[in-house]
Amino acid sequence: MSRKLDILETARRLFNESNTQAVTTNHIAKAMGISPGNLHYHYKNREEIILLLYRDMRAKMSLSIDALPKTFQALEAHQKVLIGIQWEYRFFFREMLFLFSRDAELQREYIEDNIAHRSRIKLVLESFVESEELNIDNEILLEYIVDAILMAWQFYTSYMQTLGRPLSRKSAEEAVQYASNTMKPYKVKQEKV
Amino acid sequence: MSRKLDILETARRLFNESNTQAVTTNHIAKAMGISPGNLHYHYKNREEIILLLYRDMRAKMSLSIDALPKTFQALEAHQKVLIGIQWEYRFFFREMLFLFSRDAELQREYIEDNIAHRSRIKLVLESFVESEELNIDNEILLEYIVDAILMAWQFYTSYMQTLGRPLSRKSAEEAVQYASNTMKPYKVKQEKV
Amino acid sequence: MSRKLDILETARRLFNESNTQAVTTNHIAKAMGISPGNLHYHYKNREEIILLLYRDMRAKMSLSIDALPKTFQALEAHQKVLIGIQWEYRFFFREMLFLFSRDAELQREYIEDNIAHRSRIKLVLESFVESEELNIDNEILLEYIVDAILMAWQFYTSYMQTLGRPLSRKSAEEAVQYASNTMKPYKVKQEKV
Amino acid sequence: MSRKLDILETARRLFNESNTQAVTTNHIAKAMGISPGNLHYHYKNREEIILLLYRDMRAKMSLSIDALPKTFQALEAHQKVLIGIQWEYRFFFREMLFLFSRDAELQREYIEDNIAHRSRIKLVLESFVESEELNIDNEILLEYIVDAILMAWQFYTSYMQTLGRPLSRKSAEEAVQYASNTMKPYKVKQEKV
DNA sequence: CATGAATGAGTATTCATTCAT
DNA sequence: TATGAATGAATACTCATTCAT
Known part of the structure; x- marks a missing residue:
């Protein structure tokens, strides 16, 4: 791996281990055995590193993402992939709003992406409604389910931590089950919980 | 108000306006027109201030909380009161996990309280099941609803911000509607969404 | 003397001895036996120190300045006083344009003051013309003499240094003689050069 | 143009645009699209670049300079040529004394050259006295006029800036008129101011 | 000639905290 | 209670210069 990517x-590893404020650029350099100057040769500052991460x-x-998932199984499979990626960058979801207050550009990009993400979730649900796999006749209700799924996607891991539950990629994946539970009352062919 | 409470x-006001890291103890002192030494006479450090807040x-x-709410209306009324208090301390919910990584005692207390909070929510739901206002025959499903309500309670405001939605006490109160939607499919006498 | 003034x-002494870039705030603190933090408690940065100086x-x-000098002797006496003050802050005249490029506010204030200074010099010369001590019938010529005097006031010491001449308060005072020579051809009662 | 001259x-262009301290060797390299290492292959450091400039x-x-100018017109023509060259290196005259404090060799050479320059000016004036174009019977007065011309040559542009006047090659050339005004009272055949 | 990553000492600055008064 | 000067370690960042390739 190149030094730049390294x-x-x-940084990602150290951020995950503690938090972005505790991990200074000098800490990162020291952990790699390079000089602080070298790190700043590659990246302007910590803010830039976080934004690039x-x-x-x-x-x-x-x-x-190839295409929008067409079945519940495809949806769950996709969610697990995303959670795997999220897990690698979990520091980000842990400090999200704090990071926004330090970097307006990061906030802007994240919100833009998140709104797009929400739209995709809604499209998926609408396709399930159309294919009569979901029975949702109410726009407001649909919006609620979209919010429930997106909120869980972003905050389920944080939520686990507020209950002192041990954190692992495995437990992060429970968010998939959570989303499934949200949709369950509206599924035409009920699966077991 | 006494100096100590002041x-x-x-601190609470300034924390809400920006973030706890940006607000130094010297800033707090300056904002009050007192000396930094005086602030530290009253409180050991910023950590202590946050813990006490x-x-x-x-x-x-x-x-x-007098007693556990017995009706949906009582529940919603109670939720609104809690959200009003939460709004006053919104910096805390915004930075929660970050603050935990800086203060283990704060984390310990919060988790303890949060687990107790979860138990109360569960008790309330169980009483609704017993009084046949909610139709939930499945322990796992009950746990899910409890989690949904508690997650919304803690992260609904954060969630709104990740979509760039304007923040206000009013919008924070939408979390009540969100919780109501979660329970809706299980309510015996359906209300309108 | 208070610490703040000290x-x-x-800073003034060290600036005079070398130059403002070579003298860091940490150097100033070290020279005083105080901590760098203490210096920054009193002054935001070096720029502020220079501006305040x-x-x-x-x-x-x-x-x-009480009133505008009415006689050549009064003028020369006044010039000597100003040169004495200038000598204390000679670093400033040595680096002037460089300092302007680092601090626009300093530049603004200096130029404003310098224009006012030029006006006063002109008023003095005009009063000498009116009292028939100077024979200048030409506005352009008058402007020239004003410029010659003001340029010498600001740059005579620098000029001496570009010839490698030893620098001292005494030699700085030669600027008075220089100004006198500028006016000499126009003096009605000639003095000896 | 060779890389070395380029x-x-x-460097000259960038120094003129801001100041020598603000322009790092890396800036120069970047502006040329070459590597910092390459720049240092050609020149040891910024000091050397300034000295060579x-x-x-x-x-x-x-x-x-072919020969010493024999007429006032020839003198003025020559002064304009010199000012044109000076204008290309105006950063140098702007920071002169500061640069001396950073490089003793530069100072030594400049002073040596400047003393020689002063001698030439004096020779020119003496030739004018001999040819009875200038009426100066006094050695001290002659020295004064030499100083006035040389000071203007070095600091007229700086002086303009201390009055906030817009800087241009054109305005720099006013120094010629300034020098002419200095000699005017002593010219045997008066020209118009 | 040229690259560009790397160094490392330096520079300015911050801030929680202490402490004499 | 209160002041506010003082500390000093920490932090982020810079930049002339080196050097292996």
Whole structure:
């Protein structure tokens, strides 16, 4: 791996281990055995590193999407892939709003992406309604389910932590089950919970 | 108001306006027109101020509870009261996990309180099941609804911000409607969404 | 002397000895035996120190002016007083244009003051013309003499240095003689050069 | 133009645009699209670049001199040529004394050259006295006029800036008129001011 | 000639906290 | 209670210069 990418990787790992404020650029450099000057040769500052890490995550997530999932199984499979990527960048979801208050550009991009994400979720649900797999006749109700799924996607891991539950990629994946439960009362052919 | 309480009030206000890292103890002192030394006479450090603000919030929330709500209306009324208090301390919910990584004691207390909060929510739902207002025959499903309500309680405001929606106490109260929607499919006498 | 004033004095002395870029705020602190943090408690940064030193100099110069000098002797006496003050802040005249490129506010204030200074010089010369001590019938010529005097006031010391001449307060005072020579051909009662 | 000369040209341009401290060797390299290593292959450091730029300017000025000017017109024509060269290296005159404090060799050479320059000016004036175009019977007065001309040559542009006047090659040339005004009272055949 | 990553000392600045008064 | 000067370690960042390729 190139030095430039290695810095991002090290930063990501350290951010996940503690938090972005505790991990200074000098810490990152020290952890890699390079000089602080070298790190700043590659990246202007920590803000830039965080923004680039976010864009990396977004790129990975985008690449994981071929087409909108057509079945519940495809949906769940896709959610698991996204959660796997999210897990690699979990520092971001843990500090999201704090990071926004430090970098308006990051906030702008994230919100833009998140609104697009919400639209895709809605499209998927609408396709399920059309194919009569979901029985939702009410726009407001549909919006609610979309919000429930997106909120869980973004905050389920945080929520687990507010209950002191041990954190792992495995437990993060429970968000898939959570989303499934949200849709359950509206599924035409009921699956078991 | 006493000087000691005034410091907490000023800190709370400034924290809400920006974020806890940006607001230094010297900023708080300056905003009040007192000396930094005086602030530290009253409180050891910023960590202590944040911890005490959390305890204040918790105390206010506890005081707002007489008994567990027996009706949906009582539940919603109670939720609105809690959201009003939460709004006053919104910096806390915005930075929660970040603050935990800086103060283990705060984390410990919050998790303890949050687990208790979860139990109360569950008790309320169980009483609704018993009184046949809710039709939930499945423990896992019940747990899901509890999680949905508690997650919304903690993260609905954050969620709104990740979509770039304007923030206000009013919009924070939409979390009540959200919780209601979660329970809706299981309500015996359906209300309109 | 108070610590706050002492910092300005030390900075002024060190600036005179080398140059403003070589003298860092940490150097000033070290020279005083105080911590770098303490210096920054009193002054935001070096730019502020330089600006305040300039304002101090200006204030001292303003105080030295009662009324416009009415005789050549009074004029020369006044010039000597100003040169004495200038000598204390000689770093400023040595780096003037460089300092302007680093601090637009300093530049603005200096230019404003300098234009006012030029007006006063012109008024003095006009009063000499009116009292028939100077024989200048030509506005352009008058402007030239004003410029010659003001240029010498600002750059005579620098000029001496470009010839490698030893620098001292004494030699700086030769600027008075220089100004006198400029006016000499127009003096009605000639003095000896 | 060779790479080596191109570096000097770029440095000169950038120095004129801001100031020598603000223009790092990396800036120069970036502006040329070459690597910092390459720049340092050609020149040891920024000091060397500045010194060589000074020597270039001096060489150009020397080349512009055939013989000492014999008439006022020839003198003015020559002054304009010199000011044109000076204008190309105006950063140098703007920061002169500051640069001396950073590079003793530069200072030594400049002073040596400047003393020689002063001698030439004096010779020209003496030739005018001999040919009875100037009426100066006094050595001290002659020295004064020499100083006035040389000071204007070096600092007229700086002086203009201390009055906030817009800077241009055109306005720099006013120094010629200034020098002419200095000699005017002593000219045997008066010209118009 | 040329690259460009790398160094590392330097520079300015911040801020929670202490402490004499 | 209160002041506010003082500390000093920490932090982010810069930049002339080196050097392996």
